[in-house]
Amino acid sequence: WLLLAIQAGQALAFSVPVRDDPHARAVKLVAQMTLEEKVRLCQGNYSAIAEHDYVGVVSGVPRLGVPDLYMNDGPEGYRASPAYPGTSTQWPSGLTAAHSWDLGLLQAWGSAMGAEFYGKGATVAFGPGANIARIANGGRSFEYLSGEDPYLGNQLVRPVVRGIQSQGVIANVKHFMDNNQEGVFLPGKTPPFGPGDRHSTSAEVDERTQMEIYFPPFEGAVEAGVLSVMCANNLINGEYACQSNKTQNGVLRASSQFKGWICSDYDGTRSTVDAALGGLDIAMPGAHVSPAFTHPDFFGSMLIKVVLLFALNYCLPLN
Numbered sequence: 001w002l003l004l005a006i007q008a009g010q011a012l013a014f015s016v017p018v019r020d021d022p023h024a025r026a027v028k029l030v031a032q033m034t035l036e037e038k039v040r041l042c043q044g045n046y047s048a049i050a051e052h053d054y055v056g057v058v059s060g061v062p063r064l065g066v067p068d069l070y071m072n073d074g075p076e077g078y079r080a081s082p083a084y085p086g087t088s089t090q091w092p093s094g095l096t097a098a099h100s101w102d103l104g105l106l107q108a109w110g111s112a113m114g115a116e117f118y119g120k121g122a123t124v125a126f127g128p129g130a131n132i133a134r135i136a137n138g139g140r141s142f143e144y145l146s147g148e149d150p151y152l153g154n155q156l157v158r159p160v161v162r163g164i165q166s167q168g169v170i171a172n173v174k175h176f177m178d179n180n181q182e183g184v185f186l187p188g189k190t191p192p193f194g195p196g197d198r199h200s201t202s203a204e205v206d207e208r209t210q211m212e213i214y215f216p217p218f219e220g221a222v223e224a225g226v227l228s229v230m231c232a233n234n235l236i237n238g239e240y241a242c243q244s245n246k247t248q249n250g251v252l253r254a255s256s257q258f259k260g261w262i263c264s265d266y267d268g269t270r271s272t273v274d275a276a277l278g279g280l281d282i283a284m285p286g287a288h289v290s291p292a293f294t295h296p297d298f299f300g301s302m303l304i305k306v307v308l309l310f311a312l313n314y315c316l317p318l319n
Contacts, residue, residue, distance in 0.1 A: 029064055035304060037061045043299035044071075044286035054122060056263075056284050058310075071172070071284075075127030075143040078116050089116055094145035098152065103159045106145075110163025110171075117169045123286045124170045128160040128232065130217035131179050137196070139182025140185065142173070146217045153217030158224035173221040174230035175265055177214050178203035179248055181234070184260040185292075192292045199267055202235035215251060229258065231280065233265045240275075242268040248279030267293050272302045277305050 056071035073079035129143035146153025183196020193200040231242040263282035283299035
């Protein structure tokens with residue numbers, strides 16, 4: 001995310017020469033980091049969320065001038081915190097905006113939301129939402145601007161991404177992918193999943209259907225220059241989306257040449273090794289225990305142990 005923050009044009013005080021291009025600057029910064037500092041960039045800092053008043057925080061590296069990354073919902077505008085209710089613009093939903101079929105209007109919508117995020121200090125906007133509406137009880141369908149048409153989604157997501165990122169904010173297209181169903185959530189139960197819940201349901205999708213129906217909106221976002229993607233909570237053909245090598249490294253990175261980073265939806269990280277090798281870059285929201293979920297330290301202490309074990313076994317340097 002460090003490279004993408006530089007490319008997005010953030011006014012950040014990095015301790016490397018300004019004359020370097022973004023990639024060279026990022027490489028120089030990473031070369032100066034300890035293993036712990038590198039891993040810190042791979043997972044949200046849950047304890048910092050309340051302190052900074054955003055829905056997600058990835059802590060930076062202060063000694064190198066690398067700032068925190070501040071993430072906030074959502075696809076229809078800035079989610080105000082409980083401490084400041086009623087302080088954000090209530091924009092139309094993604095599906096409502098999509099009904100216009102107006103590319104200029106969609107770009108203005110994205111730009112206006114991006115300006116509000118930037119003005120409130122957020123560096124990442126969790127949106128736009130781009131999944132296909134396929135099931136009537138899809139609880140997130142109102143967020144998604146594709147409707148039932150993959151070509152429409154492919155075209156409309158582009159101006160929204162450009163609009164958000166024109167304001168110096170990283171757009172985060174979501175939820176990758178096949179997140180089209182919303183079932184019963186049972187708080188207080190263990191596990192808290194009922195029939196069809198997005199946290200436990202597997203979308204069974206063949207390759208042709210995946211590429212012709214579900215992927216085109218995300219492909220449009222990539223072609224528009226989107227800097228980040230959020231992987232979904234659901235499973236895809238029996239494997240959690242956020243550790244799916246086939247969809248993240250294969251479909252997204254290989255097929256579309258996506259060069260940005262992937263963060264998990266807030267219950268989407270389910271492993272360390274499988275998720276890391278499967279293409280996940282940032283585990284969100286970070287390790288903590290909530291009434292419904294336990295979020296292990298998958299990309300924190302557990303990732304450090306895996307890296308050290310790998311380096312020990314293969315006699316590799318850590319830098």
